Amino acid sequence: MxxxxxxxxxxxxxxxxxxxxxxxxxxxxxxxEKRNAETSDSTEESVIYWQGEDRVPEKISVLKETLKEVMGYGVSFDVIIREMTFAGRPAALLFLNGFTNDVIVSEILTRLTYLTPEDVRDGHALNDMMKAYIPHVQVEQVSKLSKVINDVLCGICALFIEGASTAILLDTRKYPVRGLEEPAVERVVRGARDGFTETIVTNINLVRRRVRDPGLHVETMKVGRRTKTDVSLLFIDDIADRVQVEAIRRKIKQLDLEGLPLGDKQLEEAIVNKGWHPYPLVRYSERPDVVASHLLEGRIVVMVDTSPSVMIMPTTFFDLCQHAEENRQTAFMGTYLRWIRFGGIFASMFLLPLWMLLVVHPELKPPALDILGPQENAKIPIIGQFLIVEFGVDLLRLAAVHTPTPLASAMGLIAAILIGDIAVKTGLFVNEVVLYMAVAAIGMFATPSYELGLANRMVRLVLLVATALFGVKGFVIGSTLLILSLTTHRSYNSSYLWPFIPFSAKAMGEILFRKPLLTSTRRPALNKTRDHTKMGTEMNSKGRH
Known part of the structure; x- marks a missing residue:
């Protein structure tokens, strides 16, 4: 034995x-073994797996055991439970360290410590505390433990009382916030200098500061089983097309993803651009004034928490070619800047293929254009030179992103002097290739939409190769396929090339000319707005005259 x-x-x-x-x-x-066997897809399933039901337990000891398994209490250093006694009853405060405003929480706890057992009723302690003794604005009573855990992970505090099957949620969030700065991509000479940050509440407030309309609706949803990312849908109810609003809302709610760690770009791929088409179907902006103006035109805005840029839908090719600077100048100068920008975008797409066409077929070049070159030959074919320079420009662009600021000027000197000048002198490139490639690159960087600039660059590459292989036929067929591809590209059932296809003379005039404010009295027909007019009856009559 x-x-x-x-x-x-x-x-x-x-x-x-x-x-x-x-x-x-x-x-x-x-x-x-039970931990290894868990396959929960949501917080609710995990709570039911460990506790048997999705309810706040009456005993704090049971609560701590459940939280230990569901959200890592005791393992994660930032998951904190502060146990105290209020009105003679054991209590626990659950919160995440770093997301909580310590000053507000300390003031609430100090007030609760003064309570005596006579101040609250038996069986109603939690309800009495919430209604009479918690001096806070955003307070909610919840019975589901899964909701409590999800809200705590968002930065909310949860108060539990022994013997109560509900919890009090206190919105005492304090997120890390970057200071308001002017967006690097959408700079203007004159205008507002504030831009969106990574905090969705701050971004919404920046828009509401500019659009103080009671019809501005902000609907918030959570996307991602694990990330629970906040996604907000913004629109002006009496202007925006409700069919489009419902379509976007439905697509967002139907998503069953693990999460959106990369923010708005992943959401765009999930609800808008699901294929391999290079051209963007949404406009990104980091400027609150741009977003406010698009809301007043009837557009729909989607914000994703942790993303400093927002999505504007629907959009067109010509929308992506416009910049806020044009509206910060007079109508004449705004039109001039717009035409210069259109010229740069055209050059970024067609300048190199057209010059390549004249090189392949010199008989097409008028005598007056002999100055276009090439004046001398190089050791590498023209198409090879263009491809090398194209990839070199992309490599330099990527290097500029990852180069520390103090070294950026040195890298520019290396690219301009050592690579470009020496490559020409050694006979690898001809001068015209470097010149025209520089003009095309400037046109690409002058494109207001970064995504549109990248897409135009891919079109330029395809047209270059097609022209080099098939000459005039390659250029014509490639350009035709581009127009057809953009025509069939739909942005929420709206034509991507509107107002060029289908053609609308009045709307095309609005695109080509930055009209004075008082003469632009109607919203774009593309948005299918419920209210078409921008001004009152009196201002409309003055605008017509």
């Missing part, structure tokens, strides 16, 4: 009693 085997008094001596140490080991082994 094992010397460690013991017997209890009053039972048969042949029935052994398992030692407490072995019982503990068996319990730990069973707990380990």
């Amino acid at each position: 094992d010397e460690n085997t013991t017997y209890n008094e009053g039972i048969e001596p042949d029935i052994p009693v398992i030692p407490p140490s072995e019982i503990k080991e068996l319990e730990e082994e069973a707990l380990k």
Whole structure:
């Protein structure tokens, strides 16, 4: 007989009693197997798996055991439970360290410590505390533990009282916030210098500061089983097309993703641009004034928490070619800047293929254009030179992103002097290739939409190769396929090339000319707005005259 085997008094001596140490080991082994077997897809499923039901437990000891398994209490250093006694009853405050405003929480806890058992009723302690003794604005009583955990992970505090099957949620969030700065991509000479940050509440406030309309609706949804990312849908109810609003809202709610760690770009791929088409179907902006103006035109805005840029839908090719600077100048100068920008975009797409066409077929070049070159030959074919320079420009662009600021000027000197000048002098490139490639690159960087500039660059590459291989036929067929591809590209059932295809003379005039404010009295027909006019009756009549 094992010397460690013991017997209890009053039972048969042949029935052994398992030692407490072995019982503990068996319990730990069973707990380990249960942890390994968990396959929960949501917080609710996880709570039910460990607790049997999705309710706030009345005992704080049971609550702590559940939180230990569901959200890593005791393992994650930032998951904190502060146990105290209020009105003679054990209580616990659950919160995440770093997301909580310590000053507000300390003031609430200080007030609750003054309570005596006579201040609250038996069985109604939590309800009495919430209604009479918690001086805070955003307070909610919740009975589902899964909702409590999800809200705590968003930065909300949860207060539990022994014997109560509900919890009090206190919105005391304090997110890390970057200071308001002017967006690097959408700079203007004159205008507002504030831009969106990575905090969705701040971004919404920046828009509401500019659009103080009671019809501005902000609907918030959570996307991602694990990330629970906040996504907000903004629109002016009496202007925006409700069919489009419902279509976007439905697509967002139907998403069943693990999360959106990369923010708005992943959401765009999930609800808008699901294929391999290079051209963007949404306009990104980091300027609150641009977003406000598009809301007043009937557009729909989607904001994603942790993203400093927002999506504007629907959009067209010509929308992506416009910049806020044009509206910060007079109508004449705004039109001039717009035409210069259109010229740069055209050059970024067609300048190199057209010059390549004249090189492949010199008979097409008028005598007056002999100055276009090439004046001399190089060791590498023209198409090879263009491809090398194209990839070189992209490589330099990527290097500029990853180069520290103090070294950026040195890298520019290396690119301009060592690579470009020496490559020409050694006979690898001809001067015209470097010149025209520089003009095309400037046109690409002058494109207001970064995504549109990249897409135009891919079109330029395809047209270059097609022209080099098939000459005039390659250029014509490639350009035709581009127009067809953009025509069939739809942005929420709206034509991507509107107002060029289908053609609308009045709307095309609005695109080509930056009209004075008082003469632009109607919203774009593309948005299918419920209210078409921008001004009152009196201002409309003045605008017509």
